[in-house]
Amino acid sequence: MKGIVWLxxxxxSGNTWFRTLISNLMSNSQEPVDINQLSTGGIASGRERFxxxxxxxxxxxxxxxxxxxxxxxxxxxxxxxxxxxxxxxxDAYTYLSDGRPLLPSxxxxxxxxxxxxxDVAISFSHHLRRDLDxxxxxxxxxxxxxxAKPDRMHNQLRQQLxxxxxxxxxxxxAPGLDIHVVRxxxxxxxxxxTFTQAISFLGLxxxxxxxxxxxxxxxxxxxxxxxxxxxxxxKPPGMPAFFREGKTGGWKERLNEEQVEKxxxxxxxxxxxxxxx
Amino acid sequence: xxxxxxxxxxxxxxxxxxxxxxxxEIGEGEPDVVIRMDIVPxxxxxxxxKMVRFEASPGAFLLxxxxxxxYYVREGKEIIVEPYxxxxxxxxxxxxxxxxxxxxxxxxxxxxLHGSAIGVNGKGVIFTGVSGAGKSTLAAALFQKGYPILxxxxxxxxxSAQEAPQxxxxxxxxxxxxxxxxxxxxxxxxxxRIREKLDKYGLKVxxxxxxxxxxxxxxxxxxxxxxxxxxxxxxAKLDKLEAxxxxxxxxxxxxxxGGKPRHFQQCVEVAKAxxxxxxVRPRGGFCLDELVSALEKELREL
Numbered sequence: 001m002k003g004i005v006w007l008x009x010x011x012x013s014g015n016t017w018f019r020t021l022i023s024n025l026m027s028n029s030q031e032p033v034d035i036n037q038l039s040t041g042g043i044a045s046g047r048e049r050f051x052x053x054x055x056x057x058x059x060x061x062x063x064x065x066x067x068x069x070x071x072x073x074x075x076x077x078x079x080x081x082x083x084x085x086x087x088x089x090x091d092a093y094t095y096l097s098d099g100r101p102l103l104p105s106x107x108x109x110x111x112x113x114x115x116x117x118x119d120v121a122i123s124f125s126h127h128l129r130r131d132l133d134x135x136x137x138x139x140x141x142x143x144x145x146x147x148a149k150p151d152r153m154h155n156q157l158r159q160q161l162x163x164x165x166x167x168x169x170x171x172x173x174a175p176g177l178d179i180h181v182v183r184x185x186x187x188x189x190x191x192x193x194t195f196t197q198a199i200s201f202l203g204l205x206x207x208x209x210x211x212x213x214x215x216x217x218x219x220x221x222x223x224x225x226x227x228x229x230x231x232x233x234x235k236p237p238g239m240p241a242f243f244r245e246g247k248t249g250g251w252k253e254r255l256n257e258e259q260v261e262k263x264x265x266x267x268x269x270x271x272x273x274x275x276x277x
Numbered sequence: 278x279x280x281x282x283x284x285x286x287x288x289x290x291x292x293x294x295x296x297x298x299x300x301x302e303i304g305e306g307e308p309d310v311v312i313r314m315d316i317v318p319x320x321x322x323x324x325x326x327k328m329v330r331f332e333a334s335p336g337a338f339l340l341x342x343x344x345x346x347x348y349y350v351r352e353g354k355e356i357i358v359e360p361y362x363x364x365x366x367x368x369x370x371x372x373x374x375x376x377x378x379x380x381x382x383x384x385x386x387x388x389x390l391h392g393s394a395i396g397v398n399g400k401g402v403i404f405t406g407v408s409g410a411g412k413s414t415l416a417a418a419l420f421q422k423g424y425p426i427l428x429x430x431x432x433x434x435x436x437s438a439q440e441a442p443q444x445x446x447x448x449x450x451x452x453x454x455x456x457x458x459x460x461x462x463x464x465x466x467x468x469x470r471i472r473e474k475l476d477k478y479g480l481k482v483x484x485x486x487x488x489x490x491x492x493x494x495x496x497x498x499x500x501x502x503x504x505x506x507x508x509x510x511x512x513a514k515l516d517k518l519e520a521x522x523x524x525x526x527x528x529x530x531x532x533x534x535g536g537k538p539r540h541f542q543q544c545v546e547v548a549k550a551x552x553x554x555x556x557v558r559p560r561g562g563f564c565l566d567e568l569v570s571a572l573e574k575e576l577r578e579l
Contacts, residue, residue, distance in 0.1 A: 047408050052529050055331030055340050055376050057430075059408050062474050068343065072329045151455035151476040153409040237503050237561030 001203050003078040003107035005086045007040070008093070010167045012123035013115035014184040015088055016234065016242070020223060021195055022086050024214035025206060032217035035226045036233050041085035044103065045147070045156040049073065063148070063158045070157070071100050078107035084202065090146065092162040093170035093177070105177040111198055112171045115184035116276045117164045117267050118251035118260060129238050132259055139164040140266040165270040183274065185248045191215045220246035283308070287382060287433050288445040288490065295358060297370055299450045299479065301486075310354055310381065312373070317347040317359040326533035331376075333533025338380040345369060348377040353384035368472055374448070379431050379526045383534055387445070388434040388543040391526040392496075394427035394444050395419050397576045401444035401491035403432055405524040406499035411558075411568075414457040415499065417480060418569045421461060424576075425487035426451065431526055434493060436543045441492045441550045449486035453478050460565050493551045494579055497572065498524065501560040507571040508557045517548040520555075 007022075009015040019040045023033045033039070042049060050058045050066070053073050058066050077085060094102050117139060125135035138144050144161045147154035161167055172181055180201040186194045192215050199211060216222075224243040227235070235242035251260070264271065271277045284291045284300035291300070292308035321339050324332040331340045338350040345368045349357040356377055360369050382389045392405035393416035404412045413429055420426050428447030435443045455476040458465045468478040497509070498520055512520055521544040522528065531537050554575075558568050 051408060052328075052527065054329045055527060055530070056342055056372065057375055057408065059477075060371055060375065060472065060475070062472075065343070069329060076329050149456075152457070153454055155407075155409045231503070233502060235503050237559065 001084050001109065002081060003084060003109070004041070004074060004081070005084050005202060006044070006103060006108060006110040007086055007088045007113070008110050008171050009090065009113035010115075010120060010161065010164055011090055012120050012127055014113045014182075014187060015090075017184075017187070017218065017220075017223070017246070018111065018113055018182070019086065019088060020218040021214050024217040025199070025204075025210060028206075028210055028213075032222050032226070034230075035223055036230065041081075041087045043156065044070075044074070044087050044089035044091060045159050047155065047157055049077075050157060053077070058157060059153050063150075066157055067096060067102060070102055071096070071104050074108075075104050075106070078104065084204070090161060091159040092167045093174045094160055094162075101174070105174070108178070109202060110171065110177055110179040111201075112168075112179055112181045113184060113187075114168055114181060114274055116248065116251070117263050117271065118255060118276070119184075119248060120164065121259070121263060122250055122254050123244065126239055126244060127236055129236075132255065136259055136262055136266075139263070142166060163266070165267045168270050168274070181274075188246075188248055191218075286446075286448040287378065287387075288435070289385075295369065295373070296366070297374070299370065299374060299481075300448045301483075310356065312356045312358065315357045315359065317349040317357050324533065325535070326529065328529060331380075331530070333380070333530060335533075335535045336384065338377075338384065338530065338534065340372070340376050340380070342368075342372045345372060348373060348380075350377055350380045350384060353381055353386075356381060365473060367469070371471055375431065376527065380530050380534075382431070382433050383527075383530050383536060386536065386539060388436055388442070388540065388547065389526040390432040390434060390496075390521070391430070391524050392432040393429045393451075394432050396425040396427060396487040396491050397494070397579050399491065400494035400579050401427060402494060402576065402579070403444065403496045404499055405432070405496060410499040410501070411457075411565075412499060413452050414454075414460070414565065415568065415572070417451050417453055417457065417461055417463070418565055419572075420451065420482055420485055422569070422573070423485070425485050426482045427487045427491065434543070434547060435490065436546045442543075442547045443490040443492055445490050446487055449481060449483045451480045451482055453480050493547060495575075496521075496547075496551050496553045497556045498553065499556050499558070502557045503560050504557060505559060507559075507564070507568050508555075509571060509575060510555045510557075512553045512555060514548070517553045518544055520553055521547055 019038050023038045027033050047058050121135050125132050140163050142163050146159040147156045148158045227243050232242045279294050282293050283303050285303045286300045289309040290306040291310045293312035294314050321332050321334050321337050325334045336352045340348045345364045346358050346360040379389050392403045393412045394403045404415050427444050429451045433445040435445050465478045471477050471479050
């Protein structure tokens with residue numbers, strides 16, 4: 001295939017991990033790829049690509065004006081790339097006032113990474129450097145955005161995340177979008193099978209051995225070791241490590257009853273749908 | 278007869294039908310560039326590149342900023358502006374002085390870097406880096422310390438056989454976001470917003486404007502990383518060229534203008550003449566004071 005592959009997820013749901021799998025698969029080398037050289041196609045909210053392709057400084061535009069142009073930037077990209085371009089994205093799948101999707105579906109496919117919101121909450125609170133209650137609050141806030149302070153130039157374009165549940169449904173139920181859902185927990189428990197399914201959804205022709213190696217090279221321990229040795233440039237400031245625990249079910253030790261209840265109450269329907277309840 | 282204004286910017290005498298309050302007005306001179314209001318074509322015939330909002334071919338460049346204006350830049354000599362009906366004057370000026378001027382300078386075979394520049398003891402220093410790296414904020418901080426300003430954001434460098442690469446003064450205005458102004462202790466209540474809906478202000482620096490070109494001495498590439506403290510590292514010879522190409526203002530404008538081989542040669546000349554440093558500050562919080570004092574230590578040695 002050509003065009004864009006959206007690697008979509010709510011934050012802290014395995015996006016970077018999946019990108020290392022893809023990078024290792026594509027590099028097809030005998031060594032694990034350097035986590036600081038992940039050769040995927042950047043993040044959808046990157047400012048540079050927007051400025052380069054529109055010819056307009058995004059820092060001189062309002063959030064709304066930027067959103068009006070974003071679909072055309074991706075359409076242009078999807079039409080012109082020679083190989084599949086794997087673009088990370090944390091934006092929810094939203095629509096502009098004229099009905100156009102912010103992220104086009106034509107010439108695009110999507111992998112949606114989903115993770116138990118109980119575990120997301122813990123990882124996300126480290127990421128945001130906020131306590132768990134605040135983090136849980138944000139995961140239930142429809143107006144929650146990244147890079148949305150109007151008095152400064154953020155390093156990325158504004159991203160509307162919506163609530164955790166809304167984020168999931170915006171993507172997986174988007175009409176006309178060719179999408180494959182990958183559960184973080186499945187990728188953890190059965191990496192080879194789960195990754196192979198994703199690869200065949202994308203229609204990539206690769207040897208089984210190649211997939212196997214990519215899985216080995218993207219093992220959490222390998223990533224963590226690399227980070228310990230050389231650091232990870234995508235790690236937000238103030239966090240001791242990006243590849244922290246990478247485990248599933250950590251919430252059982254970290255969340256109190258009230259917090260668990262709050263998350264379940266807010267996200268019950270979607271949690272049930274994806275077998276987290 | 279239409280009202281016309283005569284200005285000096287980027288080493289050019291500009292005759293404009295549009296009032297450009299940011300530029301320095303002059304009494305007389307033979308214009309190098311004419312800016313006029315007229316109908317602009319919807320597209321360029323035989324465009325070599327056609328991107329999301331601009332297209333270009335040798336000697337022609339067209340930019341459309343929705344709701345504001347269309348800009349048609351020709352042969353490095355003329356900019357035709359066709360505003361949309363509801364457009365505000367300051368908006369029309371903003372993209373004219375940004376992308377359209379950059380395209381004009383590209384057409385005039387000037388090397389255009391994405392950066393701000395100051396003068397230090399008669400030498401030119403450029404701060405470059407991606408959007409949001411802090412180029413303007415840093416220039417404003419050094420302006421406060423008394424360094425003269427050469428340009429903000431669009432940095433023209435003239436390469437000639439006769440002399441070392443020179444930074445050509447742009448025009449005396451810095452663009453500052455509200456949070457940057459606050460860090461600098463600059464009161465924005467009396468400053469004009471660069472656009473009605475943006476919390477971003479224009480700071481005039483006429484009194485501290487460097488009027489004459491200065492040779493490029495050092496280029497600092499600003500970036501941030503998850504680390505403690507500010508680090509300043511000189512780039513190896515081979516990395517210098519790549520850094521200059523990467524920090525060229527709207528590199529893609531060149532693709533359609535057929536200027537890539539010349540541009541490469543110009544970058545080679547600058548790489549020969551100037552030191553280039555990677556400046557890394559800690560991510561999360563700008564730590565402006567620390568950055569300024571680390572850089573001032575370097576600048577004192579120029």
